[in-house]
Amino acid sequence: MRPNKRDELVRxxxxxxxxxxxxxxxxDKLVAQTGISKTSMYKHFRTKEEMILAVLxxxxxxxxxxxxxxxxxxxxxxxERLLAVFDALHEWMTSPGFKGCMFIKAVAxxxxxxDPIHIQAATHKRMLLEYVQKIAVQAGADDPAGxxxxxxxxxxxxxxxxxxxxxxxxxxxxxxxxxxxxxTSGCR
Amino acid sequence: MRPNKRDELVRxxxxxxxxxxxxxxxxDKLVAQTGISKTSMYKHFRTKEEMILAVLxxxxxxxxxxxxxxxxxxxxxxxERLLAVFDALHEWMTSPGFKGCMFIKAVAxxxxxxDPIHIQAATHKRMLLEYVQKIAVQAGADDPAGxxxxxxxxxxxxxxxxxxxxxxxxxxxxxxxxxxxxxTSGCR
DNA sequence: CACTAAATGTACCGATCAGTAACCTTTGTC
DNA sequence: GACAAAGGTTACTGATCGGTACATTTAGTG
Numbered sequence: 001m002r003p004n005k006r007d008e009l010v011r012x013x014x015x016x017x018x019x020x021x022x023x024x025x026x027x028d029k030l031v032a033q034t035g036i037s038k039t040s041m042y043k044h045f046r047t048k049e050e051m052i053l054a055v056l057x058x059x060x061x062x063x064x065x066x067x068x069x070x071x072x073x074x075x076x077x078x079x080e081r082l083l084a085v086f087d088a089l090h091e092w093m094t095s096p097g098f099k100g101c102m103f104i105k106a107v108a109x110x111x112x113x114x115d116p117i118h119i120q121a122a123t124h125k126r127m128l129l130e131y132v133q134k135i136a137v138q139a140g141a142d143d144p145a146g147x148x149x150x151x152x153x154x155x156x157x158x159x160x161x162x163x164x165x166x167x168x169x170x171x172x173x174x175x176x177x178x179x180x181x182x183x184t185s186g187c188r
Numbered sequence: 189m190r191p192n193k194r195d196e197l198v199r200x201x202x203x204x205x206x207x208x209x210x211x212x213x214x215x216d217k218l219v220a221q222t223g224i225s226k227t228s229m230y231k232h233f234r235t236k237e238e239m240i241l242a243v244l245x246x247x248x249x250x251x252x253x254x255x256x257x258x259x260x261x262x263x264x265x266x267x268e269r270l271l272a273v274f275d276a277l278h279e280w281m282t283s284p285g286f287k288g289c290m291f292i293k294a295v296a297x298x299x300x301x302x303d304p305i306h307i308q309a310a311t312h313k314r315m316l317l318e319y320v321q322k323i324a325v326q327a328g329a330d331d332p333a334g335x336x337x338x339x340x341x342x343x344x345x346x347x348x349x350x351x352x353x354x355x356x357x358x359x360x361x362x363x364x365x366x367x368x369x370x371x372t373s374g375c376r
Numbered sequence: 377c378a379c380t381a382a383a384t385g386t387a388c389c390g391a392t393c394a395g396t397a398a399c400c401t402t403t404g405t406c
Numbered sequence: 407g408a409c410a411a412a413g414g415t416t417a418c419t420g421a422t423c424g425g426t427a428c429a430t431t432t433a434g435t436g
Contacts, residue, residue: 157345
């Protein structure tokens with residue numbers, strides 16, 4: 001059984017797009033950096049856009065898996081897990097190679113709301129929001145949906161600010177703010 | 189006295205870069221959309237990068253002027269002005285042509301922290317933060333710097349989320365969160 | 377009117393863009 | 407060993423990239 005070259009391509013392309021951006025990464029650079037021939041690329045994907053969508057799918061899968069698992073590892077109770085969001089965030093931001101959120105960057109480069117790339121990025125964010133909202137329900141918040149939306153605002157803000165300043169400190173500020181919000185949210 | 193063509197160029201280029209992105213906007217598109225010849229462009233700016241920097245300077249000047257003036261119009265006391273940040277934010281997000289924060293997008297496209305464009309965008313954010321921090325001092329917050337950073341996290345998060353969902357609702361969530369944070373901050 | 381600076385049109389540069397055609401090599405399966 | 411699918415090599419397309427050369431026209435000032 002042949003180890004799927006397509007998956008290898010998507011994995012490598014993910015790194016390049018994440019590091020250098022979407023428009024700034026040409027197919028020739030992808031050939032050079034992934035070691036996979038252009039003909040092979042275009043046998044698996046009809047266009048660059050299709051490839052970006054596949055890359056975003058992988059990124060979504062990887063990130064959500066890591067994020068959700070990490071929350072469960074860090075904290076035991078739902079209320080603690082809401083706060084652990086920002087511990088996981090801080091870990092991510094201070095890990096080597098951190099370059100911000102790929103989906104925020106995708107939306108920044110593909111602003112048209114009808115664009116498949118834009119839509120897929122928004123879907124990722126919606127799924128993360130729903131996951132946090134579930135935890136907020138378990139934690140017994142008075143307005144779990146509202147609390148989840150607020151916490152996610154802090155999270156997105158911390159990510160873009162961490163990229164701006166080049167350090168993970170915004171996650172600490174976000175955690176402090178989250179603590180205050182959770183304290184007044186009616187969580188058990 | 190000749191009306192400065194250079195300023196006209198920067199004004200028009202601002203619209204195009206804001207709407208379409210930096211890498212996705214070529215100099216030829218700029219010629220077509222601004223009605224200014226490429227030769228003239230390169231008499232005022234040696235490179236595309238220099239032009240982007242000029243565009244960001246104008247954007248910074250315009251936005252900070254509008255934002256600070258708006259806060260003073262909306263609210264009279266420092267404490268009220270901290271909250272008015274999110275009223276102004278909501279006005280901006282629901283205004284026609286809103287396409288997110290140009291500086292967040294600049295950082296997303298120019299991730300290298302040494303890049304002049306990246307640096308200039310970060311400078312804009314730092315100046316906004318310092319402005320809000322001054323208000324927090326006037327409002328008598330126990331930790332004005334920390335409160336200002338938290339409020340700015342909410343602001344950045346609201347901006348990127350508003351672009352994601354395509355509406356201004358995140359500003360309302362951010363305002364609600366800000367209200368809770370300000371309430372526990374020791375502000376008069 | 378003469379002079380000058382600013383802005384123009386047109387045509388071009390080499391490099392890169394996304395994407396393709398034709399042909400060859402590897403690899404796993406029967 | 408025959409077969410087929412997957413992957414690779416090389417070279418190419420027309421369009422666009424950022425940027426330039428050069429000659430011409432416009433417009434404000436003395």
